[in-house]
Amino acid sequence: MSGDFDGLVAIVTGGASGIGRAVAEELTARGAQVAVLDLAGTEFVCDVTDDAAVRRAVAAVADRFGRIDVLVNNAGIGAQGTVADNDDAEWLRVLDLNVLGIVRLSRAALPHLRVSPSAAIVNVCSIAATAGLPQRALYSASKGAVLALTRAMAADHVREGVRVNCVTPGTVDTPWIGRLLDAAPDPEAERAALCARQPHGRLVAAEEVAHAVAYLAGPASGSTVGIELPVDGGMAGLRLRPATS
Structure with a gap:
């Protein structure tokens, strides 16, 4: 699929590490010009909880590259x-x-996406949106909102030529998971x-999620709109019997 993003400009938020970094590298390898937005370590420094900072960063990307075609939230x-374990401030x-960050970036990028011939938004959701996981109430609530938001955005913008989808990864081998394991x-x-x-039987690789994101963002998925694509090793849909020795 090398070259299927030739001429396209993509924004990847949280792109300095983990899934975001893998996505940025995958889209670059496929020919895209990629603007990585993160808190540090990138040309486009941006805090997605700050609406003014988001608008400045999106404008800077548009000025730098002349267009925006793909947004990966x-x-x-x-x-x-x-x-019961987190107070209101943490919620x-x-x-x-996790939720309003997507709203802010999408809101700022939409004027540019509407004039792109290849516009796509891909939100990174989670298996936590569709499966009840222990000790993940707040995280699950946030990702459930991302899934519902993805579908609503898809309905709102498909006739404007902007496709919106999401990926729902399982447990991915990222620095965050590494820190949880260390603790x-x-x-x-x-x-x-x-x-x-x-x-x-293993953790999902960040590169596997990146491949799924690239599919949803690219021309090969032109009729794919409003879906969640699991990348979870079968966790969402399979019910295996216990392994026997």
Whole structure:
């Protein structure tokens, strides 16, 4: 698929590490000019919780490249605990970044996307939006909102020529997961448990999510609108019997 993004400009939020970095590298390899937005370590420094900063960053990308064709809303943070374990301030902080961050970037980018012949928005959601996971109440609520928002945005903008979809990764081998494992009482046992709950028996690679994002953002998916694409090793849909030795 090398070259299928030739001439296109993509914004990737949270693109300095993890899934976002893998997406930025994949789109670049396919010919896109990629603007990485993150808190640090990139040309376009941007806090997605700051609407003025978002508007400045999107305008800077448009000025630098002359167009915007693809927006990948990847920036987000994790959260642990039951519904009782986080106070209002933490709920508001996570929802502000994970949900309103998408709103701010999409709102700022839409005027540019509407005039693109290849406009696409891909939101990075999570298996937590569709499966009940323990100790993930706040995170699941935020990603459930992302899934609903994706469908609503798709309905609003498909006739403007802007396709909106999302990916729903399982547990991805990212720096955030690495930090969770490091903090666990038994990191090896925790990693084994995370691998075991995905039917294919391992963590998802960030590059695998990037391939899915590139498909949804690219010309090969021109009739794909308003869907969530699982990249979870079968976690969402498979019900395997326990493994036997």
